[in-house]
Amino acid sequence: MKTKTAPVAVDVARPRPGPLALLAGARRGRRKLGRRVVPYVFSLPFLTLFAAFFFLPFAYAISQSVFKQQRSGLGLGPPTTIFVGLDNYAKALRDPQFWDGIKRVLLFGAVQIPVMMLVALALALLMDSAVIRFRRFFRLAFFIPYAVPGVIAGIMWGFFYSPSFSPIRQLATTTGLPAPDFLGPGLVLWSIANIATWEFTGYNMVIFFSALQAIPQEIYEAGRLDGLNEVGIALRLKLPMILPALVLGLLFSLIGTLQLFNEPLILTRLSGSITSHYTPNIYAYNVAFVDTDYYYGGAIAVILGLVTFAFSFGFLRLTRRQSGV
Amino acid sequence: MRNWRHRASLCLALFLGVASVLSACSGGGASSGGVVQLTFWSFNQQITEQADLFNKSHPNIHVTALKQPSGPNQYYPKVLTAVKAGNAPDVALIEYQYIPTMVSNAALVDVSKYGANGVKDQFVDSAWAQVTQGRAVYGYPQDTGPMGFFYNSATFKKAGITHPPATWDEFAQDAVKIHALGPNYYITAFPPQSTGWFQGLMWQAGATWFSVDTAANAWKVSVNDATSKKVASYWQALVDKGLVSTVADFSNDWNAALNKGTIASWISAVWGQGVITGSAADTKGQWTAAPIPQWTAGAKTSAMWGGSAISVIAGTKHPQEANEFAQWYLTNSGSLSIGVKEIGWFPSNKTAQQSSDVNAPQAFYGNQVVDTVFEQAEIPTTWTWPPNLTAVNQFMGDDVNAAVANKTPIVDALDKLQGQIVQDMKSNGINVAGG
Numbered sequence: 028m029k030t031k032t033a034p035v036a037v038d039v040a041r042p043r044p045g046p047l048a049l050l051a052g053a054r055r056g057r058r059k060l061g062r063r064v065v066p067y068v069f070s071l072p073f074l075t076l077f078a079a080f081f082f083l084p085f086a087y088a089i090s091q092s093v094f095k096q097q098r099s100g101l102g103l104g105p106p107t108t109i110f111v112g113l114d115n116y117a118k119a120l121r122d123p124q125f126w127d128g129i130k131r132v133l134l135f136g137a138v139q140i141p142v143m144m145l146v147a148l149a150l151a152l153l154m155d156s157a158v159i160r161f162r163r164f165f166r167l168a169f170f171i172p173y174a175v176p177g178v179i180a181g182i183m184w185g186f187f188y189s190p191s192f193s194p195i196r197q198l199a200t201t202t203g204l205p206a207p208d209f210l211g212p213g214l215v216l217w218s219i220a221n222i223a224t225w226e227f228t229g230y231n232m233v234i235f236f237s238a239l240q241a242i243p244q245e246i247y248e249a250g251r252l253d254g255l256n257e258v259g260i261a262l263r264l265k266l267p268m269i270l271p272a273l274v275l276g277l278l279f280s281l282i283g284t285l286q287l288f289n290e291p292l293i294l295t296r297l298s299g300s301i302t303s304h305y306t307p308n309i310y311a312y313n314v315a316f317v318d319t320d321y322y323y324g325g326a327i328a329v330i331l332g333l334v335t336f337a338f339s340f341g342f343l344r345l346t347r348r349q350s351g352v
Numbered sequence: 353m354r355n356w357r358h359r360a361s362l363c364l365a366l367f368l369g370v371a372s373v374l375s376a377c378s379g380g381g382a383s384s385g386g387v388v389q390l391t392f393w394s395f396n397q398q399i400t401e402q403a404d405l406f407n408k409s410h411p412n413i414h415v416t417a418l419k420q421p422s423g424p425n426q427y428y429p430k431v432l433t434a435v436k437a438g439n440a441p442d443v444a445l446i447e448y449q450y451i452p453t454m455v456s457n458a459a460l461v462d463v464s465k466y467g468a469n470g471v472k473d474q475f476v477d478s479a480w481a482q483v484t485q486g487r488a489v490y491g492y493p494q495d496t497g498p499m500g501f502f503y504n505s506a507t508f509k510k511a512g513i514t515h516p517p518a519t520w521d522e523f524a525q526d527a528v529k530i531h532a533l534g535p536n537y538y539i540t541a542f543p544p545q546s547t548g549w550f551q552g553l554m555w556q557a558g559a560t561w562f563s564v565d566t567a568a569n570a571w572k573v574s575v576n577d578a579t580s581k582k583v584a585s586y587w588q589a590l591v592d593k594g595l596v597s598t599v600a601d602f603s604n605d606w607n608a609a610l611n612k613g614t615i616a617s618w619i620s621a622v623w624g625q626g627v628i629t630g631s632a633a634d635t636k637g638q639w640t641a642a643p644i645p646q647w648t649a650g651a652k653t654s655a656m657w658g659g660s661a662i663s664v665i666a667g668t669k670h671p672q673e674a675n676e677f678a679q680w681y682l683t684n685s686g687s688l689s690i691g692v693k694e695i696g697w698f699p700s701n702k703t704a705q706q707s708s709d710v711n712a713p714q715a716f717y718g719n720q721v722v723d724t725v726f727e728q729a730e731i732p733t734t735w736t737w738p739p740n741l742t743a744v745n746q747f748m749g750d751d752v753n754a755a756v757a758n759k760t761p762i763v764d765a766l767d768k769l770q771g772q773i774v775q776d777m778k779s780n781g782i783n784v785a786g787g
Contacts, residue, residue, distance in 0.1 A: 098456060098781045098782050099781050099782075099783075100782070100783055101564060101571060101739065101783065102740065102777065102780060102781070102782035103452060103455055103456055103739055104456070105457075105458035106458070106780075186604075189604060190605055191599075192604065192605070211757065212757045296545075296600060296603060299544050299753035299754070300757045302753070302754065303746050303750050316429040316432075316433055317425045317429045317746050318742055318743045318746055319429070319433075319436075319742060321436065
């Protein structure tokens with residue numbers, strides 16, 4: 028679709044600025060203005076959504092986080108709202124329940140992210156190799172869990188974990204093995220990790236796979252000529268070439284881990300081991316909406332946002348060479 | 353070119369979509385064509401029938417009834433958040449224990465100025481006391497929740513038990529007999545997350561977790577007194593011996609076990625009869641209601657678990673009409689009849705309490721007249737609900753859950769809870785006696 032744009036007629040009207048040329052100049056000015064405005068018009072939908080769903084809520088959370096509700100006497104009268112500056116932030120930084128949640132999600136990420144990344148990478152390399160048949164089918168099949176909303180995944184896995192419905196436990200009982208207590212204090216974090224892995228492995232696989240597809244075939248040719256076998260090509264050619272995609276996948280996983288919310292919240296009803304401060308996000312939610320302390324909840328949310336930002340930024344700095352960012 | 357136009361229109365559609373979503377957020381409570389629009393929240397399914405009845409006889413008011421989820425820490429946070437956001441319902445069901453919490457969040461309208469006291473005589477005094485605070489009236493009493501004991505007589509019979517346990521000692525002995533039927537058989541569940549239930553058991557034993565020291569104008573919090581620790585130790589022993597299940601009440605596992613008869617009883621409030629009918633449909637005819645087991649043989653002491661008021665919610669644009677609906681809802685014979693027959697209220701309205709609906713035999717309970725069992729309950733009146741109940745229940749859920757999950761003493765959880773509640777009250781500026 029290569030259409031040659033006709034030269035603009037007014038461009039010739041250079042000498043002797045007559046009325047016609049003046050008019051042309053004005054038109055040119057308008058055109059220039061148009062050129063300048065167009066990019067903004069096109070980014071308007073993005074900016075609107077960004078402002079409405081990211082910037083404004085964040086600004087609102089910050090504006091709430093510097094207040095506190097104050098009651099008096101028996102606390103049966105309506106509360107007054109007082110300005111407390113950064114008190115809520117100081118309280119959050121000293122709040123063991125908040126840090127308990129941060130530590131838990133970091134432990135979760137330290138185990139779950141590498142496992143998920145390795146599985147996703149292995150699947151992507153398999154898909155990209157010649158040994159797989161029904162490639163389209165498998166690609167779709169692995170991706171489908173990502174299309175299942177996290178809440179639904181939580182409910183579904185809840186059934187697999189539940190003491191009386193779990194087919195896994197029933198299988199264990201019939202074969203005489205001890206039935207694992209998926210929702211007990213020892214296992215529940217890893218039961219959640221399993222849900223997250225199930226949900227997001229396919230998603231990461233698709234990212235890695237599309238990066239693999241973008242590698243020009245000639246490079247493999249060259250590798251083979253230099254005596255590399257398929258494994259060698261995978262490890263020494265493919266892997267380094269999709270590093271930016273790996274970094275991207277890791278970054279998204281890191282953010283998702285720090286924001287862990289849906290899956291543990293759904294399992295709360297089934298497991299006594301998931302507290303109201305199990306993850307920082309659940310804590311912020313419970314403080315704000317169950318405990319109705321919107322102000323302190325706002326402060327926790329802002330700190331969590333900053334911690335997530337610090338981790339993401341630090342990670343990008345660390346992997347600057349690999350990611351090309 | 354076509355492609356471009358297509359995209360542009362898509363962008364426009366998206367943009368308009370977002371704009372309309374944003375503008376839709378600012379609606380609500382409007383009156384159209386002279387008809388006042390009201391919304392009503394409750395967690396009963398049948399409220400739409402009642403609203404239809406009201407709408408038929410009130411051409412100038414239209415009530416939209418919306419059933420809400422009743423899960424723990426779901427409903428009240430939702431109401432309070434809606435009040436804060438300015439899109440709360442005009443009328444809502446509020447359980448008695450949450451009234452002080454709602455009042456302290458300025459979420460309820462005092463309906464005494466709309467003539468609430470004019471219908472005071474139609475309600476039982478003890479229930480009316482639940483909705484009043486000084487001179488203010490924060491709604492109309494719908495039903496009460498005296499606690500009793502529902503048991504599956506088939507399972508009890510199989511275990512060789514002929515009569516329901518009259519005391520907690522007997523209950524513990526029966527627990528052994530029922531567990532002897534098989535490893536999956538439990539006399540009942542001790543649901544560690546069920547805060548209102550456990551508070552009811554404490555109340556029944558004579559504990560007073562919350563009371564007001566009027567001289568000091570301060571709250572007295574005694575969550576970890578000797579009586580409460582006695583109750584905690586009692587259940588601790590049953591949990592430790594594996595004689596009770598620790599599955600969450602209202603959960604799928606719990607429903608399934610009730611339906612199979614492997615969880616053989618439920619210590620619950622009078623409204624629990626409707627829950628069992630739904631959860632354990634296969635065991636129709638096997639259930640029986642009995643008074644709650646006693647700490648002292650021969651006593652009739654019970655406690656309240658739930659019981660609700662219908663309140664007008666702050667921020668309504670039509671308090672007059674909202675009050676009219678709330679009052680109608682609990683004084684109109686048609687509405688009360690639906691409430692008693694279909695929802696299963698143990699009504700606070702005197703006329704409804706005398707009606708044949710309340711005293712009808714029920715096939716599910718082997719044609720027992722269930723409600724009469726609850727009418728004899730004597731409920732200690734010192735227990736007063738605090739203004740920070742959502743926080744209290746959040747702490748309590750965490751602490752008792754953790755104790756059961758990690759096999760640490762429940763009495764220690766009560767000590768911890770005491771500290772957390774006192775600290776929460778103080779940090780909110782509420783006076784606490786002795787602290």
